[in-house]
Amino acid sequence: MSFQKKLNRFILERFKPKFLYLGLLFLAIWSITSHVLGATGLASEPVTVTVLMQAPEAREWQSTLSEFEKKYPKINLKIVEGPNQSNQIEDLYTSSFLLGNSPYDLVFLDTVWTYKFAAAGWLRNISERISEPELAQFLSTEIEAGQYQGNLYRIPLRSDVGMLYYRSDLLAQGGYNPPETFAELMEIAQTLQKKGLADLGYLWQGKQYEGLSAMFVEILEGYGGFWVAPDTLEVGLDQPEAIRAVQFLRSTIEEGVSPPGVTTYTEDETRLLFQNGRGLFLRNWPYVYGFASQDNSPIQGKFGIKPMVHASGYQSGACQGGWGLGIASTSKHPLEAWKVIEFFSSKDVQRQFILATGKVPSRTALFNDPAIVAKYPHYPELLKVLNQAVLRPPIPQYAQTSDILQRYLSAALTGKISPEEAMTSAAAETRRLLGKTAQN
Incomplete structure (x- = not known):
């Protein structure tokens, strides 16, 4: 028999009829108190x-x-x-x-x-x-x-x-300060690669997955563009700024600053290449710092971090x-x-x-x-x-919009379609998605 039932029986047996209302009042108070204690997380049961x-x-x-x-x-x-x-x-x-x-x-x-x-x-x-x-x-x-x-x-x-990692020792050997713009990053990388000081100039996440969207947000911000405006659901992927952002990423491959395989890389592939001393610049997350600073790391004490580079006249963006x-x-x-x-x-x-x-x-x-x-x-x-x-677009349909961007961006970066065609198609499909959702 539960404690509550035992208490009910005790009151009914012990209290005389003329005092029964006092017992019932006690029961009511006990029931309310038990309920409140349970609701406030103070219940006796785990x-x-x-x-x-x-x-x-x-x-x-x-x-x-x-x-x-x-x-x-x-x-x-x-x-x-x-x-x-x-x-x-x-x-x-x-x-x-x-x-x-x-x-x-x-x-x-x-x-x-x-x-x-x-x-x-x-x-x-x-x-x-x-x-x-x-x-x-x-x-x-x-x-x-x-x-x-x-x-x-x-x-x-x-x-x-997201942030930019750079090899401070190699920049010092070449007489450079860390870059502030996309153009400076390209110039420094190409110069140090020609001198044999750096193997891979710039590493980033180019595989078709969420990391590609996160990386692209930073390049897009650096060119003054936008993806989706959360308040109006306006789409900016086919604007000149967004197309220039794609063209920059594609140019890093075409000009040999980034390896062709970058379009298959995720965070850890790029981290390992940079940590093993092959990369000059790396876009990645803060977790890399700990790995690159370990005693067995070839670049321990030879790298630095800074905000992502940007186009001249615009500001840095970090996803x-x-x-x-x-x-x-x-x-x-x-x-x-x-x-x-x-x-x-x-x-x-x-x-x-x-x-x-x-x-x-x-x-x-x-x-x-x-x-x-x-x-x-x-x-x-x-x-x-x-x-x-x-932030990446703070909208309920984010997963679908990211999938659209990843598909077209990957196609542009691998040379299947032009940046203009990719972004025009991505923008049109995103507008259809958001317009349909808004109607619903």
Whole structure:
């Protein structure tokens, strides 16, 4: 017999009829109190909160799991290890929501997923759960990436941003400073290649996948162009600035600055070539810094980082990346799920995570934290890059628009069609997609 039933029997047997109303009143108060305690996460029974992450990421967060369990012994946090590829994680989350009865209380979100998931009704609005002063502690672009139609759906755990790596030793030998423009990068690369100082001039991600879109956003920004305007859904892929951006990337291959195989490279292929001393310039993410700085790295202490180059008269662009947590709309334990978000996004826990993994903070103050800077002295410089970050189009249809861009951009870069034809077709197909969606 449950405790509640035993209590009911006790009151009915012990209280005389004239005092029965007091017993019933006590029962009502007890029932309301129990309900409130359960609703505020203070229920006596342990609650399981589940989240899906890429396997490497899940293992990294396991190191702080024991601390969470000590602080919240009544919350059993279950981190499910998923595939390594982020698009596969997105597919698993999407399938779970479409099929109904999703097993996930928390959603581990890439910056470009928030709009799709929020528009579909798969995330809870968490705007009221965090104060404005606390929100201001995070990078503004990361908060922007977690918002949809004025509401907040995602709290950032760690950030990411595209940047330019360069061989400082080779530039010094050639008498050059790090380049600021696309033209300077090409000139320096060709000169040092001719002198035999550099094998591969410029490495970037040219394979047909999401990394191609992320890389192209930076080149597009550097030429003053745009992809999709989120407020109006205007498409800018067939504008002169966008076509020039494609022409620049294609010229790096045609003029021998980038190898022909660059159109098949992802982040790690380019990282390994640069780390092994073959590349002069590299576009990649901050994780490369740790690998290139290891004791067995041929370029340890021989490279630097800076914001991406740009066309003369325009500004640098750095693609905003990063991961955060949102609460699934189907979760039966939203308050406990919020406790998880609060804990893992807190300053102390984030500091511990960054020191252990070398990932990028989402809290601005941590870029100049003494302990972090002592271990990662490039973080203040990294913050400068992040201050020039740009978002990929924050629209619910992002996945489809990215697929369109990748297909036509890949065709142009591999010489199957001209940059003009590729961007004209990409723009037309994107407009059809967005126009149809808007009508629906």
